[in-house]
Amino acid sequence: MTRRRQIYEGKAKILYEGPEPGTLIQYFKDDATAFNAQKKGTISGKGVLNNRISEHVFTMLSTIGIPTHFIRRLNMREQLVRQVEIIPIEVVVRNVAAGSISKRFGIEEGTMLPRTIIEYYYKDDSLGDPLVTDEHIAAFGWASQEEMHDIADMAIRVNDFMAGMFAGVGIRLIDFKLEFGRLFDGDYSRVILADEISPDGCRLWDMKTGDKMDKDRFRRDLGGEVEAYQEVARRLGLLTEDESAVLDLEEHRKARGKDKPAEG
Secondary structure (H helix, E strand, O other): OOOOOEEEEOOOEEEEEOOOOOEEEEEEOOEEEEOOOOEEEEOOOHHHHHHHHHHHHHHHHHOOOOOEOEEEEOOOOEEEEEOOEEOOEEEEEEEEOOOHHHHHHOOOOOOEEEEEEEEEEEOOHHHOOOEEOHHHHHHOOOOOHHHHHHHHHHHHHHHHHHHHHHHOOOEEEEEEEEEEEEEEEOOEEEEEEEOOOOOOOEEEEEOOOOOEOOOHHHHOOOOOHHHHHHHHHHHOOOOOHHHHHHHHHHHHHHHHHHHOOOOO
């Protein structure tokens, strides 16, 4: 596929001009970041895995009436998506205490929360993506009250669906991040789900062992990131033989690179 003009490059993806007006090509990178890009690295094959997992989740969500920017997967690393105006709010849905909420409130990781909690963070790496309230969002005009109502409603529906989907393959959905955007039709706009849903933005624990199957393996230097992402994709029945072969080849090349003797 001919590469088009680059529109934007983020920490994990690149957006290119799409083949038709109102569309973009979303390319998934192998770059890995944590702690608002303070920690950086590479997870070989992550882009291939996240592309497949996100495609599957967005496709399944559309069957329950969740509007998304996803149109179709183009190849192993690219998707065709609708162009939206991203709302500068990260929506975090929490079912089980982990990460920052454990630190803030002194709750042991793995503790089931009394109820599902939705948190909002202002998207700005230079500020550390600060936690914000509905009052901040309304006061600074980041989203309207109607938009926030739609966002909260969709977030709960996504959580209910994904919790069941992952439980069906032996994975516990701890928490996850969502992003939303405005899709314009003349003067009218509506909020739809955007970005991606993958182990990059979800905490996923094996239901039997409690093993982490997400980017926490990178954040906490646990190792086995590729294997964890692959296991999520395999349990969901997503990896083709070609994709598995490519991922194995990338891992082999990475291992050979590490084993090379230093020159000089």
